[in-house]
Amino acid sequence: MAIHKLVRLVGLAAGLLVVLGSCQREDISVATRADDAFYVRSNGADMPVRVKGNTASQTFMLMIHGGPGGNGAFFELNRDAVRPLEEKMAVVYWDQRFAGSSQGNPSRATVTAAQYGEDVRKVLLVLKARYGADSKLFILGESWGGFVAPAFMTAGNNQALVKGWIHLVGGHNFRLQDSLTREMIREYAGVEIAKGKKVGQWEELVRKANAVNFQQYNLDVSKTMSLLGEDATELTEEYQNKVTVDGIVNVPSFFRRNDFSSIANLLSYVNPSRDDANTVAVRNEYSSKLHLVTVPVLIMNGKYDFLVPPKLGEDALRNLGSVHKKLLIFDKSSHDLIAQEPRRFHQEVQAFVEEFK
Template identity: 25%
Template structure:
């Protein structure tokens, strides 16, 4: 009953950022914004304790699963928004931006790169900065790589979390690991779910495997979204109690997740970034959890080694899986502050 009541209590707006005494922080921003981007009304949340801080555009994963509500749900007192003005954008076809009238033929990485550029231009103009930082999580790291490759002039630095490189191979490595682990633990339920799939079949990983099998198993073993273990229910609960979405937007979150996976994930699987995207004109950082099997930590490190950039660094988070920004937030914020100091906004 509590969860249902929270779901229905959905005003669809953010509360102001407040200090420890409960006072609204002067010069802060905490709002929900809609802008027209390449023919579609798209939504985003913008938060920061000081609008004079550098701007960071956060590209969510999935494809199609914005997790600002989960970040907020796990949030501690020390937060990224203390040092950056952060834009959490719900991409075309996802979250509050999802619309059933969206043309499926526009659901391509090329179109989303153009959308990312438009969001970037909006943020640059609004906050008076000629360049911003770009952060991509999971699917967002794939989109981020493609964006900095085409529009390097817009970005001070790129930061990947759970960096995609060759996702088809990553899925095979994850399958082999969880099957081996399930056998060691005599986890018959997991073994049964996995053995109906062939990781070397041309159509692997199938959408059915990803949605009904892989993610839940990775989370169960602490090698999915979070290392300490998180269930799908935890993510759903964070959505249900989140007040930034309306009820309709919460329903659209689910519809957008399916819509985006169907239309965007196949293209991701076919692209090997080791072959297509290794030379960059902006500083390039990868932050990766040591326990990440959602996106292979081993492949991400090899990809970092293969890339060429003015600066590059691979940063391992020993106590994290796929989301070091949520699992080790203090360390992650320290890394982000250092990156900003190394690549400052020009006056």
């Protein structure tokens, strides 16, 4: 009898703790230094969203992270780049499905460009529901996020939800991007070899790049080109002399954050769904659909970015249907532009938002 009472007592205590602990508060802050967090459920995924900064401005910048398998906290690592933005607008850090601290167990069949685009739409609708239908929304897609962003922008009437799109070292066309990487390797190899710099290494790199078979373009080809691009970045002397990590990369605060899970963030880098997402990007392209985009677009590329070469930014500029479109080449940056030229980055973003909000 006593054991039954004890078990009942333990059960009751546990139940009470659960109820107390899991009460879901709805924090909607209209303030100049807001810090709200909530989740958006979409087709099996529970995706965390964190809104930081000036929600009173009613201007929101949704950051669409790279990867695939990255996380919204990546942007926060670069405090010099994002903190000034948070003073002028609310910056929205969102973890995509299968990535970062997203939870649930969505089917792998949901790894489609359309689903990623739909997830963006749902996050934007929730922002409007929370902060007001007249909120001014912008999106910024970085790297892989530059594939997700056009998936959203070119579907239906989605772009009516936003005032503008920032295409930051965005990979809207992986096949073209990888072929441009090869072209850029050849170009820089010519220059460096002519100078007599690391001749053997450059020749080897060109030999490897030429051996890649683009006739059978697939995920392996794309991965190979990414690795060769990284090697080329390391070899480029001009790049090494010019580029420094200018921002404050605040790694300790990233690990101290207790709102989302660092373990989940790390595990998402080895989630098998990453390859599924990359395969989707390899099999789809948005160059041919960018003419559907008519909202203002700001394109940013790094001069020394061998992963997403600046010529891919030119492709976006050429194909976009927008009247207001601009390409900026950051001449002290590679792929990690946000960390390498944070001041110029936030100045250009602020100017764009001010002009079109």
